[in-house]
Amino acid sequence: MQTDLVPAQGLLFAPMEGVTDSVYRQVVSEICPGWDVLACDFLRVPSAGHYPKKHLIKHIGQQFLENTDWNKRTMYQILTSERAFTVDLVKQVADIGVHWVDLNLGCPSKTVCKSGGGSSLLRDLKVVERIVTDIRKSFSGRFTCKVRAGFSNGDQITDIIKLLNDCGAEMITVHGRTREMMYKEPARWEWIEEAVRVSQVPIVGNGDVWNAQDAQRMLCETGCYAVMVARGALKTPWFPQHYYQNVTDAxxxxxxxxxxxxxxxxxxxxxxxxxxxxxxxxxxxxxxxxxxxxxxxxxxxxxxxxxxxxxxxxxxxxxxx
Ligand SMILES: Cc1cc2nc3c(=O)[nH]c(=O)nc-3n(C[C@H](O)[C@H](O)[C@H](O)COP(=O)(O)O)c2cc1C
CATH class of the missing domain: 1.20.225 (Bacteriocin As-48; Chain A)
Structure with a gap:
């Protein structure tokens, strides 16, 4: 399975709230080239009013909008709930020139889940269906989703993946944990493997990749299309050197x-x-x-x-x- 979003076996720098703002991403682009994709942390979709254009631009960074190559390779992640003005926001984001929107269906935080966003959406797949269908209809750019394997049960991944395929997600990142696992137990890569088995669109594997060997192992063990790295990328922002050039650091x-x-x-x-x-x-x-x-x-x-x-x-x- 091939996609022009990301090269096969590519490397994605994960979205991280409080970290992957435009300044951080700029340093990564300058000093640690080689990432195939960089992701913005999530932007919460408002349930009342609108963000000023300035705010939406600041989220991705003017420098990333102006550089076509980087714009195309930057995921603009949104976090929404059933009541929020998702379609309005997605249209505004398209208007400022964003190429790629990613929907967060994985955030486990109590505050986010209380307000009906992130992984809590996985409790009712009918709601996910409405949100994802609405986004797909109103955004002509690249549209992807990032999910946990389920809310409390990782076997839910099969239904989640089929639904996201049917609703038009072009690529899906699967973090091999449920919401209830938070970060406590090791990521279960077999849930990523199951996602690969049922998906018609590329699956990006995510969870507990700390070094280039882990990334290779995840590709082999799960058959995933590409790998997304979060904490391992904070540890080694120059990870692509290790992954693509076999460099090891003294x-x-x-x-x-x-x-x-x-x-x-x-x-x-x-x-x-x-x-x-x-x-x-x-x-x-x-x-x-x-x-x-x-x-x-x-x-x-x-x-x-x-x-x-x-x-x-x-x-x-x-x-x-
Ligand atoms: C500090 C921090 C902030 C995060 N913020 C986000 C976020 O904004 N959006 C998102 O989808 N995931 C977020 N995550 C989850 C990561 O993208 C990733 O799915 C998770 O950490 C598992 O990958 P890892 O084992 O490589 O760290 C965050 C993780 C960390 C550690």
């Missing part, structure tokens, strides 16, 4: 890459008007895994978490060389 290379990445991130945040306290906050949130596997990595991570200024963070990183 510890000094890892720390040098992490430093270069975070330095550029800090620079771009500052240029976009974020003050130093904001820069520190963002660096802390994106560097949760980036020092993993380094000798003394855990100590360095704690030092970074205790730092009050970006200068202090980079002093700690420099001192760890």
């Amino acid at each position: 510890p000094e290379t890892r720390i040098a890459m992490a430093r270069q990445f975070l330095k550029r991130y800090a620079e771009l945040l500052t240029e976009s008007g974020v003050n130093d306290a904001g820069v520190v906050r963002q660096i802390k949130s994106v560097s949760r895994y980036i020092f993993d596997e380094l000798p003394g990595g855990e100590v360095l991570r704690r030092k970074v978490l205790l730092s009050q200024t970006s200068a202090n963070i980079f002093n700690e990183i420099n001192a760890s060389y």
Whole structure:
């Protein structure tokens, strides 16, 4: 099965709320090329009123809209509920020039589920059917979905996939966990394999891919079309080097890459008007895994978490060389 959305065995950088905003994606594009797709974190569809155009543009980033190649390879993810103004939002998003909309059917957070969005939609597939059909009718660009394997039972994946196929999703990312599993247990790749078995459209596998070997194993074990990486991408934003070029990092290379990445991130945040306290906050949130596997990595991570200024963070990183 082939799609022009993503190359076979391609690599997708997952949507992550609080991380994959336009500044972060810009650093990834500059310093860690090779990702076939980057995803915006979810934009909540409003149930009252509209977002100003400026807000919709900021979500993907003007630079991503202007660069046709990157626009085509950027998933603009939305999170909606039965009552929200999904069709209006999708039309607005098309008007600003977005090529690709992805529907979030996987977010497990209590707040999101209470308001009837994300994975809680999987409790009533009739509602999913209405939402997905409405989006498909009102958006002529690429339309994909990202799902968990079910709300409480992973066997639900068969019905979910058939429904999304019937309603016109062009590609489906399956995170091999139910909502009730949250992140507690290992991802169940057999649910991804089942999705592959029943789907007419490409399935992207997701869940517990931490390195290039895991990605290859997921492709072999599940037969999925491509692989999406979230926490492993936070750990190694330059993952494509390992995956496509067979590079492995010596510890000094890892720390040098992490430093270069975070330095550029800090620079771009500052240029976009974020003050130093904001820069520190963002660096802390994106560097949760980036020092993993380094000798003394855990100590360095704690030092970074205790730092009050970006200068202090980079002093700690420099001192760890
Ligand atoms: C910090 C964080 C934020 C996330 N935000 C989103 C999001 O906005 N949209 C979404 O579909 N999934 C979101 N996820 C889920 C991931 O995209 C992914 O499905 C999940 O982490 C499993 O993949 P992994 O094992 O590679 O981390 C988030 C995950 C993390 C860790």
